[in-house]
Amino acid sequence: MSRLLEIEQLSVDFHTPKGSINAIRDITLSINAGETVCLVGESGSGKTVTSKAIMRLIDHENGQITKGRLLLDGTDIVTLPEHELREFRGKKMAMVFQEPMSAFDPVFTIGHQIQETIIEHDKVSKREAKDRVIQLLKKVGIPDPEQRYRQYPGEMSGGMLQRAMIAMSLSCQPDLLIADEPTTALDVTIQAQILQLLQELQEEYGLSILLITHDLGIAAEIADRIVVMYAGEVVEEASADDLFALPGHPYTRGLLRSIPTLDSVRGSKLYSIKGSIPSLNSLPDGCRFQTRCPFATEHCKQEAPPLAEYGDRKIACWRSDELVRSDFWLNGSEVSVEPEPSNLSVVMSESKDTKALFTVHHLRKYYPLQGSGLVRGHKVIRAVDDVSFSINKHETFGLVGESGSGKSTLGRVLLQLERATQGTVTFDGQDLTKLKGTALRSVRQHMQTIFQDPYGSFDPRWKIGDSIAEPLKVHQKLKGADLHSRIHELLELVGLDPAWSERYPHEFSGGQRQRIGIARAIALNPKFILADEAVSALDVSVQAQIINLLQELQGKLGLTYMFIAHGLQAVRHISDRIGVMYLGKLVEIAPSESLFLQPAHPYTQALIKSVPQISRGREERSYHLQGEIPSPSSPPSGCRFHTRCPFVTSRCREEEPQLRQLASGHLAACHFPL
């Protein structure tokens, strides 16, 4: 295999108001023709910078390549003048971005934007270009390409846009495709479709792909080789098989172990790397991972390890040779970095009583469709449509489903943050839908929320101590020393230094902020906590820390959770029972294990199969859920899933299935459960 791209000792600096920062240092990696290389690493490790450096796009962001070479097909891109560089961009190498919605210019049609690229590089007529665009759109699996050609980005769904983006990147048959987290913003079902598309295209065109992801599952599924980055440096490079079989760097090992798999022991403590990625302007001496590494020695603290070759893999660690050989490397839990390993959760699962805390009856939440003036009220979005279920005391109820299926809405209505259109919500024997004003506010102390975006959920002008104090002041009228000690107690409980209560939210990392969010949520000793995508925005290693924390707190405080997430592994790991939502309906409710082992609803099955997994071979994932979730303003008749269901019958189209008990505690709304 020939080398397509060779990166040698690449360093990039950014000029910022606070001075120059070195974003990546001495990156060396290469991609062969037809190969798929994955770049993985935590957020902020420099993956995107690397990819933009390859395209020399950082020139436009005050960035500068300070060192190194970038050879594409033998040409050094680093020294190319801008006008020659343009010949490469789009033509020889192309890029697909994470957020397709914002990667397109919103005021031009999709077709125009793809066509523009073709005309720029291949000097063909408009007609010809248009034909090619339509072909490309067809190729990437967009139905009605002629019509889509004329559509604006805002008129298409995320999945469709990502396909269009891929079509655009392929428009001039590049040799190298760089995809920066191409599926992160998409639902698992769509993600699976896109990944498959990429693989097909690669085979067809013999593309080389540099895929950037923070999801090791994806890497496992599609990469030939994997490059692991940490804090601006490459720490390990190996073939996918080797890497998953035997990670060579403590960081890689940590990442791999942090991921809850679909077969991890539910409720057990997850492994997690302690701490979080250091910021670029306060990097530690020596090995950059040293502060978080359980195996760090004095040597590591003083001298940075070079990226050394071990056969056909490269590792930047002084001790990897010795470590990989040790017993605990692959299965040792004795080195878990969490100070006090506990098995509380196991205890808890025994003692769970089945008294319902929340009972929901025929709950509906309709939003009026705006902008239709005269016909207002006629058309509605059925965000939650006739949902009944209950949540037992001390249990964790997981909620999964594609985006737009109504999970968050259900959560909000449950807590009466929004009023239900219809139906009742009983909390501890009290009908919440009848409460108002002060009465409602005072029940609020028993139900708290952890938000997805920990940063946004704090008033940026408040010290975090004050934010945590807010509920205490509102409900318990705590003051002075009492308040103070309670805040400290809470911070300690979530594993933060109590002295930090004087800091502002922006001074914390994402994981720390989420801990603060949790501290605030548990301040009043609530009975119930709604965690809506509470860990989705976090890196896997941090995600594991938070999940552990949540479980630990549940044990200590006897909490009940509703846990909404689209990461199925995490939901499975933490939940006792799981509800699956589709288009405003609960289509299946089951205990965690049985849901994953024997999904009864085809939709559930499809979701589970879409999850990329490390432990599963590539070929296994043969079946994808096709198409996208329909609009909740005009849901399909009968079974709402029938448009995408592989087992659809005419009955499904006409008759709406009700939630039925299949086994004890296992309910599904399907005429023909699996």
Place this chain on the structure above:
Amino acid sequence: MREEAVSSKTLWRTRKTVSPPAIRQKGKFTVSSLFLYGAALLILFTLTCAVVPGWIAPYSPTEMLTDRILQPPSAAHLFGTDYFGRDIFSVVVHGSRDSLFIGFASVLVGGLIGGSIGALSGYAGGWIDTLIMRLNDILMTIPGILLALAIASALGPSLFNIVLAVAVSSIPGYARVMRAQVMSITSRTFVKAAASIGASPIQIFWKHVLPNSLSPLLVMGAIGIGTSILTGSGLSFLGLGVLREVPDWGTLLSQGRGYLTVAWWICTFPGLAITAFVLSVNIIGDRLRDHLDPKNLTQR
């Protein structure tokens, strides 16, 4: 209608795309930073003039050296003398007090009233919002200067009336900005977080919404100081200026404008004073805007 879905996506995105928070390159010592400091100094100087004019002005602003009228700028009279024989520099220095008063007081009054109704409107929503916004629309359709003109011409020229006129005409602008900001803050997660904790709407408003909504109003107010001075001088031009012992810049400018061909310095210096001050205020306001921009706040 897809807002909710989109916003949860956007949150997801804000983490993932390391969109470098609007990096504004700042060299060690650029021309624009020179001007920023210049502007700050000028404002400081003007404030000093307004507070202790006697320290700066070489002459009394009311002293009429009738044997030295219409003298061009010289060492003795930096800005020359006017048709009364007053030292223009001294008049400008002393006149800063009233000018600044017009600027600050009308911003204060207009901003306070406009800000309050905007906040009420944005926070209360519903029919209150509709009502206030319609009223605001009504004010908007009447160009500010006409409103000011009507009020000033009806009430007669006095410093207070000018302030009132300018303030009233600026209300709709403040109200609109405040309303939009309050609405956007109200939709932020931390406000929902406070609500979910059980804080009452009034508590939420005072503790979260208001403090976070003030910065655009501040920026607008900073810039509004300049605009008010300009509107005030426009009123002087239309013959509704105030007559005080020491004229404010606008009055000075508008009264000296007839001398432009024979004694250019009379209206040039107060004109420059207005322009330079408004310019400085705008430069500072712009910078303030960059700093307090809610976008910069969220993504810091």
Place this chain on the structure above:
Amino acid sequence: GSQTTQGTESVKSQGAAQGNSRQGGELTFALATSPDTLDPHRSGLAVSVRVIRTIYDSLVVQLPDNTIKPWLAKEWTISEDGLDYTFELREDVVFQDGTPFNAEAVKYNFDRILDPATKAANAAALLQPYESSEAIDEYTVKIHLSTPSRAFLGNLSQALLGIVSPAAAEKYGDQLGQNPVGTGPFKFVKWDENASIQVERNPDYKWAPELVSNQAAPYLDGIDFKIVPEEATRIGSVQSNQVLAAETVPPQNILTLQNDPNYQLLQTNTVGLPYTLFFNLDHEPWNELKARQAVQLAVDVDTIVKTLYLGTYDRAWSALSPGIFGYDATLEDSISPDIDKANQLLDELGWTQGSDGVREKDGKKLQLHYVDGTPNREKRNDIAVMIQQQLKQIGVEVEVEITKDIRTVVYTNGDYDLYGNSQVNSDPNALYSFYHSYDPNTQASLSRLSVPQVDEWLEQGRVEKDDAKREQLYKQVQQYIIDQAIILPIYVFPYTVAASKTVQGIQFDSLGYPLFNDVSLQK
């Protein structure tokens, strides 16, 4: 407000006889403000009169020597009791709409002014004490007054009592002001609001008054009055030759234009009451002579006028302006500033210097409420500012109020200590409304003077037929007013026109309004 004018004498440089007059051409003339209406009976603004004068003629004309001469009326007789005026009218006059001018037309005009529906403004005041009229025959009209008035003929010469075409007035009604028809030397063409008013030569014109030399139709084809309110722009448009002439030249520009060989500066003092500051005699402490005298001695009018008007305006000395019948020239130079004396007078009244330099008495500060009603017209606000400074020297605190609502503040509420006013008038009887005592139930005069002796002089002056006696009466009034320091006369307003040297023959009537009958343009 009030208007200024009255030509003392027609300007010498513009010799009445124009040997080289050329026919034709259009004069562009920049006016300082927009006329309100061209209906003379409704107009309230001096600026309108400049245009109105070109379109309408009056029954009589007043010459600079204050004699009344025929115009549309050939001759007239006054009854012994002074109540009936019988006018013999010219028979060859036609209105610009072709209708004949006759006794009925005169009667119609005066009755129209009295009719409230006309909404006549100042004209109605000027016409007083008119009661009725009758057309004796086609060209003889008899006018009956309710009381005798020596000022009546002079008033009749004013443009506001110009004769409008009855046919047009009937036809246009309210809107005569937009469609003016008179008998004047120029015919109305069009009025672009706020931009220009155009009039054209009335070819049939042949009844010009003695005031002008060209008795026939004017030489000009027409006049385009441009409305240019902004001083700098107005002067600029003359200097950039966009217009040939512009009125009301500010003092600072008078000096420069006088020295410019390309331009000429025409100037005539207006006649009537000069710009005068009236004390409110009803207000403490200004009801005391010494207090007023102190102010009179402390205000350095010379400096004010010289400084502000750069020597282009004359200082006023009396309640009347020079050139009017009965003006007392002996008052000139009768007062000179004397701060010590002024201080002494105030001391005598018991006003003592306070710590802040302001005098006090019984815990009250010595304040003077100075009201002005114009946005610095003719630099009147600047006068206030200077007086404010000058009075500081004697410990009087002047508080200046500029208000548009003069009628309420000054006339109805009398809320002033010092208020400035001027009036264009053709007869010293103008003093009557300012200094005659008033019926407590009606509106007070500006001075609020109530002295039987003065009343008597003024009443007598109205009817006295002997000019010498009459003159004496008014001189007594003037002397009394100045001796008693009832007023502070400030300046006499000169009407000024800056014109290109190519413009010849601009004349001014007795009130200072420009006349264009003799104007011609040199190539």
Place this chain on the structure above:
Amino acid sequence: MAWKITQRLLTSVMVIFGSLVLVFSILYVLPGDPTDNMVDPSIATPEMIANLREQLGVDQPFHIQFARYFGNILQGDFGNSLINSDPVLPKILENFPATLALTAASSLISIIVGILLGVLSAIHRNGIIDFIARLIGLFGISMPTFWSGILLILIFSITLGWFPAMGSEGWETLVLPAIALGTVGAGYIVRMVRNSMLDVINEQFMVTLRSKGLRERRIMYFHALRNALIPAVTMIGMLIGEMLAGTVVIETVFSRQGIGRIIADAIMAKDLPVVQGVILFSAIIYVLVNLLVDISYTFIDPRVRRSA
């Protein structure tokens, strides 16, 4: 869409009516009346003034005057000026073209100069060009218009003689006032365009465009500018209002015909029917322009089109 526009129009009518009531009330409640400028109280007797007021109807109580004006307006009769009985509607219509020309010309200058400088400024962010462009813009909004107007006259009419100092006939008379007024708008637009350009430049899709190998010029002037113009269009809508207001001063300085001068005079003379007429007219224009802006929005921005 049609319903939306109708709805908008209905609210607009309410809003316009509201502004009439407001102006009417302000002028009514505050002291003074039109006779102040019509008669000289030192000549005329109080009875004469009272007569005049009665004739003009300004002695009537609020509700009667109110009912009369609005009754007439509803019948399409804008009434006559109190000062000189000029019918209001023809008066406005006669004066409006000059104002329209001035507003249009200065808006054009604002838009062209503003966008040009704004874009340059954003592209050369923090460079010397940015600095100069911003400074020009700032000067535009920092100078009192009457002052800059007089300066223009001094330089370009009196000294250089290039353009007439006054008047409203011919395009030459339009140049200086349009510049004086246009610089203000340009100042605002520069700022607006620069800010929105910077926002756009920070957008993700700019990276995409570069990654496609497009020319920088195309990226900036074709893609970025078009996006940046969307917020600028709203600005332009509001600008028309500003420009209309600005004519009040500028028309006086340059002695132009126009409704700006009419209303200034009318307000000061308390000539209510004229004031009402002009306010009604300018409110209608303001509302129309903004309606147009909203509609044009749906054409410029596909996102708005969809939600409409």
